[in-house]
Amino acid sequence: MKAAIIGGTGYGAIELVRLINKHPFLEIGSIVSNSQSGSSFSEIYPHLSDIADQPLENFDVDRLSEKNEIVFLATPSGVSSRYVPQLLETGIKCIDLSGDFRLRSGDIYESWYKHSPAEDKYLQQATYGLSEIYAEKIKTASLIANPGCYPTATTLGLIPAIQTNLIDEKSIIVDAKSGVSGAGRGLSLTAHYSEINENTKAYKLGAHQHIPEIEQVLSDERGNPLTISFTTHLVPMTRGIMCTMYVNLKEEISTKKVIDLYKHFYQESHFIRVRPEGNIPSTKEVSGSNYCDIGLHVDERTNRLTIISVIDNLVKGAAGQAIQNVNLMNGWDERTGLTDIPMYP
Amino acid sequence: MKAAIIGGTGYGAIELVRLINKHPFLEIGSIVSNSQSGSSFSEIYPHLSDIADQPLENFDVDRLSEKNEIVFLATPSGVSSRYVPQLLETGIKCIDLSGDFRLRSGDIYESWYKHSPAEDKYLQQATYGLSEIYAEKIKTASLIANPGCYPTATTLGLIPAIQTNLIDEKSIIVDAKSGVSGAGRGLSLTAHYSEINENTKAYKLGAHQHIPEIEQVLSDERGNPLTISFTTHLVPMTRGIMCTMYVNLKEEISTKKVIDLYKHFYQESHFIRVRPEGNIPSTKEVSGSNYCDIGLHVDERTNRLTIISVIDNLVKGAAGQAIQNVNLMNGWDERTGLTDIPMYP
Amino acid sequence: MKAAIIGGTGYGAIELVRLINKHPFLEIGSIVSNSQSGSSFSEIYPHLSDIADQPLENFDVDRLSEKNEIVFLATPSGVSSRYVPQLLETGIKCIDLSGDFRLRSGDIYESWYKHSPAEDKYLQQATYGLSEIYAEKIKTASLIANPGCYPTATTLGLIPAIQTNLIDEKSIIVDAKSGVSGAGRGLSLTAHYSEINENTKAYKLGAHQHIPEIEQVLSDERGNPLTISFTTHLVPMTRGIMCTMYVNLKEEISTKKVIDLYKHFYQESHFIRVRPEGNIPSTKEVSGSNYCDIGLHVDERTNRLTIISVIDNLVKGAAGQAIQNVNLMNGWDERTGLTDIPMYP
């Protein structure tokens, strides 16, 4: 099956190329980059020399739909909302890695993203691609809103506790730490080496656009509206997200019981590894892989549960989950092409 | 004034050497390292070539007290408790950078540190050296328990909110991130380059020995016992601590008002920089300096206050605060020898 | 085909596990670690949770040879020399990733490695596993001395120039830079995070045990003895080796012609990517892959050729080349299981 990638010069796109290369049933048909069309892909990314030397193309909906059966959009927010309607009309299926179709409310989108939302009918049509939770819907979807990196780590860590009514839903605090690749390849002082090396930095306090996305998912799972505290930090590494989550337990429960409950919840989920007691995952332990590892600890002194969830932001937080969704959409085993062991050290 | 350093081959000791070198009234009299005595200091630390070539000495209480007026103990926990009584007897003043004299209760010490505490009379005699808060007591002290790195960043960030009764004291959650130098120079897998580079790692969940220290200080300031949630993380950098603290506000209040309150609280405190609204400090912005920078943000959606406090763990979190305390003990301006601008980038 | 790994707790071993997992015809039969036998592999390496939970075994030559058809030895130097003879006797094939069988002369081994060499008959029997150069011999070998990381990058970079008599063989200077994973998982100050982060360090000047290995290969290829200058540096990264090589040209020649010559030399070598003019590879551009990328530049001012060769030290410099050799030994395509795109960024 041929796949197109739009937004070909960003980190999301090259991670898709890396993963599609391993996939037995997928092949790259087109790579689109309006800004760099004409250049060969390996000129921009020399690590792809002799591997992906094809020229980057302009966006052309007809050519794309002729040559490909599926499209990944790895574009900045505000771009997919223009392309997706045209693509869907040709019957091609779309996996959007940007935030444009994740929020069902255009108003909420506009207030957090600070520009116009996609047309409402597409917002309603889109299926939120959190693979472990919405697999059934994903199987029949034609437009996937692939989850954000922070929302993936956060919601996978919280949903078992929320669904089982274990925690006080007003008490959710998420302290998130991310590697710098999450900021993309666009130049900015925040991603300038000398500014972020040997530095840890909090950013966008109370204003990160992933907040409404997380709240939408958790509210859906809880059955009523939730509000969370969510703070993002940059740490000096390229890949990896860790979300450390603090929640008040409704009743006393042991760490072991919480772990059992999580293990049970995720028993069918190959990519979720719930760690045993005393074993807390670190970001490098999932690097390059599609795993989301979860560590759990009940602090008896405060009756709070600490949940630590780690992913590779470019894999489970972006391209890997996108492939996992394509697997589900095509009736393939969800693990297809995604069985790599994390790269360690 | 001549100062001795005990524990001469650790990172605390060399940071003391670096800072004493800048100090107009202090000079190094002796450097003690039982494990390396006989070697010259610059053999172990080549960056000190031509600067500190003197031999390391064995611990000898008589020689130390003859040659020095003050002693810094930068030893692992469990060592100072044996040395300090002998030293105090000679009339020499002691600044202990380990945890041995920070907790007033020997039982609590034993339950967190897992070995025997110092004799009770010394625990009661010791003055907790959080310079900005206990300056008056420090001025007349002969034994200073220099605060831990995490407790310094945490308590300086929380005390204004606690003293002014702004927050629900049961709601305190501290998410702490530290550079690896905090783990010292002792070899361990946790500080092995290939394990921690490009990695973020939580450790000692609910079990860090700095928890009772923080709770003791905050309980003192509040006037009744407090329990906190406190989680420590290693991030891939050498220096720096960031504590991100989440607390529930008792009443609605604006970010601006909280900042004014903090600025007022710390108006005499040269080393505390309360940042203006929208300006959140990063760890590198205090690197190499004795500053503790504090950023504040009220999240109106949850009525929670986020406090972000950063220090250089080896300076304000160890050697720098030790020098600040010596300045206070001697009636010198507390800034003496500590006026360096952070090293950036 | 079942493969055993001896030396199961080092970085070489886990990289073998990662690569064998991708290989269609290989499977892990046994993992041996005398020091950790009894523990499960994923207890020591949590990134292998749910992937490789089997217990580590003691070295037992009978059990190994019953269960496996091939053995990888990823042990420190001085260990393989004891194990390999026993293993070969059972008819099992051995790939030794240590230096024990790389030098044909036991005396030279002893003078650089500072301990006793393997028995001479095994030194003579071993085939040096530089896949691109010695493929024919490798195909029929029963004992492979897998090349060192530095020698792989160096010899692949120099052999085309040496075989074609392009350069003055007395003029070879190699300035090598390596990531810290090359130092292994054993604890040492040199690999202690706070010592090597934000630091670049030269080590073992004129004394690195890879020098005689490189000289042996280059002398073979040249037809007479060569001596080189070779200096190793640690740079603050986990993976990657760059060798920057300086050689005097015998005659004037353009960069373009040298590149053509190299491209011709390596036209059948899938894993060698000779870069076009003006395009110099960086270490990250081969990270996680079995590629060796080579950049070339003639400095007309000095009539010197600069050759820059990069590899991932744990893949092409160790486990990847070992797999490539197993592919050759079994008549499989040398690329089998090794087609991953480098992980970038």
Place this chain on the structure above:
Amino acid sequence: MKAAIIGGTGYGAIELVRLINKHPFLEIGSIVSNSQSGSSFSEIYPHLSDIADQPLENFDVDRLSEKNEIVFLATPSGVSSRYVPQLLETGIKCIDLSGDFRLRSGDIYESWYKHSPAEDKYLQQATYGLSEIYAEKIKTASLIANPGCYPTATTLGLIPAIQTNLIDEKSIIVDAKSGVSGAGRGLSLTAHYSEINENTKAYKLGAHQHIPEIEQVLSDERGNPLTISFTTHLVPMTRGIMCTMYVNLKEEISTKKVIDLYKHFYQESHFIRVRPEGNIPSTKEVSGSNYCDIGLHVDERTNRLTIISVIDNLVKGAAGQAIQNVNLMNGWDERTGLTDIPMYP
């Protein structure tokens, strides 16, 4: 004495601010940044909060010369050549940290820098500020061309060997490794965190604009024209330069004798630390300080001398040497304000 800094938002400028702050006889009079004039300095660099809150000014030659006795130009190449003539006319002394006045030949400047040179009379008037070598000329200079970072480390490492006729001057090969701060604060992919972290990269092969600067100095010291091979690499750290230099010895000589010769050569040079045999400096061992540390090793097998020279590129390679030159120009001890111990770890 009041000093102005032009180019106030670059890394050179903030390092000057950090060092001037420690200097007993210098004070900042003006900070000029045309691009950011009107902003306060600490808005751009929050680490300077409460320390340097003054507004950035536009370039105004009259105001500058009224308020200041000396000017540091920390501007990109091509800017100083326009400002310096105006400044000199007012009688103010200039220390130029850019490359605009380092080469005596305008033609050579143009061929390497690719834009127009300064007027010839200023090129001839400028004194090259390599403090240890040209102290006498510096004392009476009114325009200092402060050396580049690479040239400082390279020439200080080579001059003793060249002046004493120890080496074959045609054989000089310099392999230079630099931290990323050398690339400045201007945004570029080369300094983008995710591109350079966990990466080592060679750049500008045979084309670095510091080559003619080094050759000019070495040719002066040798008494006839020299050509060198010089290759620059970026390594993933913020500060530090290491130059590893390879030269052929004219005669056999022991490492010890070479060290003695260097120690003798630099016996009056406080900031040059020639290391004893077997002791090779690393970049972190001079971090934050004005030291240039030199390690030496004779490889008897090839009769080559390896010289390893390390500096902090922002201190001895820029702002620190500028201060050292101001000390010399004013008859102060050259160490004034520069006695800091390197920051380690």
